[in-house]
Structures are given as structure tokens and as C-alpha cells.
Amino acid sequence: MTRRSRAVRGVITVLAALLAVTAASTTARATAEPKAPQDFVALRTVDPTILQEMRYFTPHNFVGERVDGYRQPLxxxxxxxxxxLHRAQTRLLRQGYTLKVYDCYRPQRAVNHFVRWAEDLDDQAMKAEFYPNVDKTRLFDDGYIAEKSGHSRGSTMDLTIVKLPARPTRPYVPGEPQVPCYAPKGQRFPDNSVDMGTGFDCFDTLAHTLDPRIQGQxxxxxxxLKTTLEGLGFVNLAEEWWHYTFKPEPYPDTYFDFPVSCKSLTKAH
Incomplete structure (x- = not known):
């Protein structure tokens, strides 16, 4: 091989290496996940006593599978x-109760997953538990599914109350027989929550917080739950007894899409 040939080959090798590096960095930028702003935190770092049963990380939800964007049950x-929420927990602990969250921040990709599921009218796998009396064609019109969710703004959560000492909720077994979410507490899927009249994510008017048919205990x-949270700046969604938003919201007009994962938070968290 001549000196000139070696030089040409060397130049080609260098160029190929540069192209590879450029392509790799471009791919890395394209696949880099968005991160949470610095004022987003893992709830457990603020109050580790609040129970967490993150339903969309599991298949026990109206979709019937883990929802997009939920990388960890967090x-x-x-x-x-x-x-x-920590202040609310402090008040409830004095009364012998603890809060339990089912969902908190929800990435936009999860909301998109809900929309795709709602548009697939053939997928009725979880109907018998979560929406037994609602035709799936009505989910958008009746307000059960929407293309945007306040959860994606970071200050909305779905939660309930558990009597202390808290008993563990048994694991959900995919494919197990389903019972309507409004059935008596002893019949529907066991939850260590106090009896709220329906289960979480029950697509039914009985889930309206002040539905007059819900009486007694x-x-x-x-x-x-309502008076405790509203006394600390939370606002309830009247159609869902479990749904609360803290006001004023730091991000009232921003819908985030970073994954539910410790990696989405800054190292300080």
C-alpha cells in the first residue's frame, strides 16, 4: 500500500468515526426522555407514611394492563x-387513619393510552368491574375519558382513606372474576380502604362525591376525606370522590410527559 493510499484510508476512517459519533449523539438526543422541573418530588420523600397503591403501574385498572409512562409504582x-398532602396526613393520623394514593402525576403518554383504549370499542376486557352500566361509546361524551388530564400538571391526585392499622390489599390476579365497582364492599375487589360506596375509578354516577344514594358510613x-383536604387547599372533582387538585397549581396550563420514574426527578430528590 502506498503512502497516499494509507493517508486516504486514514482520512476515511476518521470521517467514519466522526459520522458514527454524530449519529450516536443525534440518536441520544432523539431518545432522551423529558425530565421533571425541579419542584416536582417523590411523595415518599415528603411523607413516607402515606400508602401508595399505584394502580396504573399494574393491570388492575380499566385498561387491563400497565399504562404507558408508568416505569415505577411511584x-x-x-x-x-x-x-x-403531608399536612392532611398529619390530621388523619391523629384520628387513626392514613391516606392512600392510587395515582398522582400522570404523563401525557398515559392519557394518550387511555384515549386509544377508549376508541377501541372491541376491548371490553374490564367492563364488568369498572364500567358495567356505561356503553363504551359514551366514555368521551360522559366525561370519563378526555384528551387532557389535570393529573399531567402535577398537582392532582387520586386517593382514599385507610383505617389503621392498615391491612395489605391482596394482589390482583389478571383474569380473575370481576365484580361491579359499585357492589357491596364485601363483594367487590378487596381494598384496605374504608368503604366509599364504590371502588376507585368506578365509571358510574354513584362515584359522584355527594350522590344522594350514598348514605350512612x-x-x-x-x-x-373531603373536609380534611378542602381545609388545606384541595378542590374535589364532583364526579369522582377520589379526585383532588391542590390550588393554586404551580403549572395550571402545562401538561408534562416525563415518565413516572425516579430517573425523571433531579438527583436532589
Whole structure:
């Protein structure tokens, strides 16, 4: 091989290496996951006593599978919302109760997953438990599914109350017989929550917080959650007894899409 040939080959090798590096960095930029702003925190770092049963990380939800974007069973919230939830927990602990969250920050990709599921009218796998009386064609019109969710802004959570000492909830077994979410507590899927009249994510008017058909201890349990949280700056969604938003929201107009994962948070968390 001549000196000139060796030089040409050397140049080609260098160029190929540069192209490979450039392609790799471009791919890395294209696949880099978005991160949470610095004022988003893992709830457990603010209050480790609040129970977490993150339903969308599991197949026990109305979709019937783990939802897109839930990489870990983790509650993430804006710091003001997490600190207000800690204050609520302090009040409830004195009364012999603990809070339990089912969902907190929800990435936009998860909301998109809900929309795709709702548009697939052939997928009725979880109907018998979560929406037995609602035709799936009505989910958008009736407000059960939407293309945007306040959860994606970081200050909304789905939660309930558990009587202490808390008993563990048994694992859900995919394919097990389903019972309507509004069935008596002893019949529907066992949850260590106090009896709220329906299960979590029950697509039914009985889930409306102040539905007049919900009376007695069930109503008292809903009102305990409602009065405790509303006294600390939370606002309830009237159609869902479990749904609360802390006000004022730090990000009232921003819908985030970072994954539910410790890696989405800064190292300080």
C-alpha cells in the first residue's frame, strides 16, 4: 500500500468515526426522555407514611394492563401539593387513619393510552368491574375519558382513606372474576380502604362525591376525606370522590410527559 493510499484510508476512517459519533449523539438526543422541573418530588420523600397503591403501574385498572409512562409504582407531585398532602396526613393520623394514593402525576403518554383504549370499542376486557352500566361509546361524551388530564400538571391526585392499622390489599390476579365497582364492599375487589360506596375509578354516577344514594358510613367516609383536604387547599372533582387538585397549581396550563420514574426527578430528590 502506498503512502497516499494509507493517508486516504486514514482520512476515511476518521470521517467514519466522526459520522458514527454524530449519529450516536443525534440518536441520544432523539431518545432522551423529558425530565421533571425541579419542584416536582417523590411523595415518599415528603411523607413516607402515606400508602401508595399505584394502580396504573399494574393491570388492575380499566385498561387491563400497565399504562404507558408508568416505569415505577411511584407517586410524583409538585412540592406544594406533596407538602399539603403531608399536612392532611398529619390530621388523619391523629384520628387513626392514613391516606392512600392510587395515582398522582400522570404523563401525557398515559392519557394518550387511555384515549386509544377508549376508541377501541372491541376491548371490553374490564367492563364488568369498572364500567358495567356505561356503553363504551359514551366514555368521551360522559366525561370519563378526555384528551387532557389535570393529573399531567402535577398537582392532582387520586386517593382514599385507610383505617389503621392498615391491612395489605391482596394482589390482583389478571383474569380473575370481576365484580361491579359499585357492589357491596364485601363483594367487590378487596381494598384496605374504608368503604366509599364504590371502588376507585368506578365509571358510574354513584362515584359522584355527594350522590344522594350514598348514605350512612359510606357518606361519612367521603366527607372525612373531603373536609380534611378542602381545609388545606384541595378542590374535589364532583364526579369522582377520589379526585383532588391542590390550588393554586404551580403549572395550571402545562401538561408534562416525563415518565413516572425516579430517573425523571433531579438527583436532589
Amino acid at each position: 407517586c410524583i407531585l409538585t412540592r406544594p401539593a406533596a407538602e399539603a 359510606q357518606r361519612a367516609n367521603r366527607l372525612l
